[in-house]
Structures are given as C-alpha cells and as structure tokens.
Amino acid sequence: MCWGRGSCGLTGCPNKILSTDGDQVTWSDSKRYELRGNISSGDVSLTLNGVFKDDEGTYCCRVEVPGPFNDLKKDIQLAVQDVNLVRGSLGEDLTLPCSYATDDGTRQVCWGRGHCGILRCHDEVLKTDEDAITWRESNRYHLKENISKGNVSLTINKVNENDGGVYCCRVRVPGAFNDIKKEVRLEIHNTDRVTGVKGDMVKLPCSYDVSEGTTKMCWGKGSCPTYKCTDTLVWTDGEEVTWTESGRYRLKGNLQHGDVSLSIIGLSKEDEGTYCCRVEIPGLFNDKMKEISLEVDDDSFQSVTKVKV
Incomplete structure (x- = not known):
C-alpha cells in the first residue's frame, strides 16, 4: 500500500x-x-x-x-488549525498573546480552556465587558496589557503542570459567526536539577503512565524542541532501546512500567547541561516532555552531592 x-x-x-x-x-x-x-x-x-x-x-x-x-x-x-505556541517553566508568569483592532470600538472578550467552540468559550477562565474584567476563575489570571487598545493577552501567574494545553481567546463581534477567535497552546516544562560526580554514574529521572500501553520516547541533549529530540542520545520503541549514541547512555529501569530514566556512565564536565526526556503521545502537541539540568562536580570527595542510583 x-x-x-x-x-x-x-x-x-x-x-x-x-x-x-x-x-x-x-x-x-x-x-x-x-x-x-x-x-x-x-x-x-x-x-x-x-x-x-x-x-x-x-x-x-x-x-x-x-x-x-x-x-x-x-x-x-x-485541515491544520493555526495555534500559537507559548512555552515556559514551572512557577513562571506566562502571557498568552491575543489582540484585535479597535477601530469600531472595544469588544467583549472571553478566555477558555480547550479549542474555540462555534459560539462560546469552553471552560471559561476569564471574561470582560468592553472596558474591564467582569469575571475570572482565579486571581492567577490577569489582563495586564491595555484593554482599551485591544490587547487582551492573558497572563497566568506561577504556572503549574495543570496549566498546560490549548486556550481560546474569543472577541465578540456582532453578526452570525463573526467572532474573532485565536488559539494558543501552552507548554509547561518540568525542569529538575541533578548533580553528579566526575567519573561516576548519574540517573536522570523520567517516567510516564503506561495504563494505555507503552509508547516511543527519546532522550536528547538540550531543551525540548517542538518535535522529537535535539542531539538524540537514546531512542526506544516502547518495549526496548532501539538506538543509542553511546554505551555510556543506558535505560536501566523497567520500560514496560514506564520508567525511562537515563543513566549516564563515566561522567565528565562535558556532560553538564540540559537534557530532554520526550514521550510520544498521539495527537497534536500532546507529547510529554521533561527537562533536567545536570551539573557535574569535579571533587569526588564531596560525596554529599553525589546522586545515588
């Protein structure tokens, strides 16, 4: 075929x-x-x-x-929806962009969780009249820009893992199906810090829920990109490792149970930096991503910083 x-x-x-x-x-x-x-x-x-x-x-x-x-x-x-992407780390204040022309005056606006519906915002988190916020689900949601000039970008304070996903900005325009709609996807990076000792082995933890079965995943050096892994170190097909850049990189956990933690053997200063664990989940922008910052200590006597595996 x-x-x-x-x-x-x-x-x-x-x-x-x-x-x-x-x-x-x-x-x-x-x-x-x-x-x-x-x-x-x-x-x-x-x-x-x-x-x-x-x-x-x-x-x-x-x-x-x-x-x-x-x-x-x-x-x-x-058909491919035009969805803007905003990425950030846990605990940051992040802004989801949305604006419209005010030549004919300001409009009512709503923000909701999920894709824009035909007539309304689903799971509303914030609403305005023409001039100010009239309701919000939480004090974490703000419109900090100039509403009178049509900038209705949504700021979320101290984002957490549950904040990730698609958001809909809807500007009410009179007439059937005239509303201005904009979708923004928010990706939250879960960044851990791990310290190892030069010459030793260190484990970078990563796992996922396998209740619906195992899936492909990769480890890469550098921040998680939009697609796949940058400078890939390890690939799995969900059941076993299918490719590794070096024998220094190993997955010693039980892959069938979702433990895809990366072990690095014989640490050197060159191993320092950010690592990306990416688990492929079917659907647009659904992959689970975790970033880990690795620091390598030169002093083998400072065992207090050594990570046990």
Missing part, C-alpha cells in the same frame, strides 16, 4: 510520501511520516509528526488488491 499527497487516481499514489510491502514500511519521504498501527492487522493509518500549515490538503491511501481496478482507495482531507 502507499500514501500520497492529492486525490487518488487510477493507479499508484500521487506525490507518494510512504509505501509498504505489506509487512513493513519500505520507504518514507520523511521521518515525519509513520505507520504506528499494526500493519499485519490491516491498520495502515498515517501519522504526521510536527504538523505544519503546509501539510493541509488531500491525502490518498491506496491498498493494492490483485485484479484490474480492485485497489482500495480513500481520500482524506487534512
């Missing part, structure tokens, strides 16, 4: 992006295209990692069946 960009034609896939031999993927135009389902059970659903606006359009899924004109064909239309 194959996947292509564009409507299915009489034969083959237009602008082919992925193909299989029936048992496994034999070619892919990019690592962004994956078949995560069980191919042997007929699940050939296409997963696109790190979706962009340019990915919008029609996709063709074609399954080759012997005989003239017997192929199974399915066209799928992909």
Whole structure:
C-alpha cells in the first residue's frame, strides 16, 4: 500500500510520501511520516509528526488488491488549525498573546480552556465587558496589557503542570459567526536539577503512565524542541532501546512500567547541561516532555552531592 499527497487516481499514489510491502514500511519521504498501527492487522493509518500549515490538503491511501481496478482507495482531507505556541517553566508568569483592532470600538472578550467552540468559550477562565474584567476563575489570571487598545493577552501567574494545553481567546463581534477567535497552546516544562560526580554514574529521572500501553520516547541533549529530540542520545520503541549514541547512555529501569530514566556512565564536565526526556503521545502537541539540568562536580570527595542510583 502507499500514501500520497492529492486525490487518488487510477493507479499508484500521487506525490507518494510512504509505501509498504505489506509487512513493513519500505520507504518514507520523511521521518515525519509513520505507520504506528499494526500493519499485519490491516491498520495502515498515517501519522504526521510536527504538523505544519503546509501539510493541509488531500491525502490518498491506496491498498493494492490483485485484479484490474480492485485497489482500495480513500481520500482524506487534512485541515491544520493555526495555534500559537507559548512555552515556559514551572512557577513562571506566562502571557498568552491575543489582540484585535479597535477601530469600531472595544469588544467583549472571553478566555477558555480547550479549542474555540462555534459560539462560546469552553471552560471559561476569564471574561470582560468592553472596558474591564467582569469575571475570572482565579486571581492567577490577569489582563495586564491595555484593554482599551485591544490587547487582551492573558497572563497566568506561577504556572503549574495543570496549566498546560490549548486556550481560546474569543472577541465578540456582532453578526452570525463573526467572532474573532485565536488559539494558543501552552507548554509547561518540568525542569529538575541533578548533580553528579566526575567519573561516576548519574540517573536522570523520567517516567510516564503506561495504563494505555507503552509508547516511543527519546532522550536528547538540550531543551525540548517542538518535535522529537535535539542531539538524540537514546531512542526506544516502547518495549526496548532501539538506538543509542553511546554505551555510556543506558535505560536501566523497567520500560514496560514506564520508567525511562537515563543513566549516564563515566561522567565528565562535558556532560553538564540540559537534557530532554520526550514521550510520544498521539495527537497534536500532546507529547510529554521533561527537562533536567545536570551539573557535574569535579571533587569526588564531596560525596554529599553525589546522586545515588
């Protein structure tokens, strides 16, 4: 079978992006295209990692069946929502941008949790009339900018892990379906600090809930990017390590129980810095990410700073 960009034609896939031999993927135009389902059970659903606006359009899924004109064909239309991304760390004050032109006067505004609905804000966290805030769920939510000039950016004080997700800013405009809507995704980085001793081994803790099964994950050097891991050190398929940059990097925990903590053997000063643990969760921007800052102590006698594993 194959996947292509564009409507299915009489034969083959237009602008082919992925193909299989029936048992496994034999070619892919990019690592962004994956078949995560069980191919042997007929699940050939296409997963696109790190979706962009340019990915919008029609996709063709074609399954080759012997005989003239017997192929199974399915066209799928992909629409990509324009969602701004704001990233920050636990405890920070973060601002989600939203503004509108006030040529015709100021408007009522609401902010809510989740994607913008057709007519209203879901799970409202803040509302305004034309001039000021009229209600807010918590004193942590503020509009610190100039509302009279149309800047209704939402500031959340001292963000926590539960604050992550999509937010909707809706500006009320008279008329059917005229409201101005803007979605902003907030990503909260959970950053831990770990100290190790030069020459020893250190463990960078990371785990996830496996109640719905194990999944792919990676470790990388540097802050967590929007997609995958930067300077990848370890890859797993959910069951076992499939690739490692060096034998110094090991996952000694029980992967089936969600323990994907990274052990680094023979620490050196060059190992200092930020590490990213990224667990792939299906859906747009759903990956679980954790950043850990590693410091390496030169003095092996200062065992008080040594991390036990």
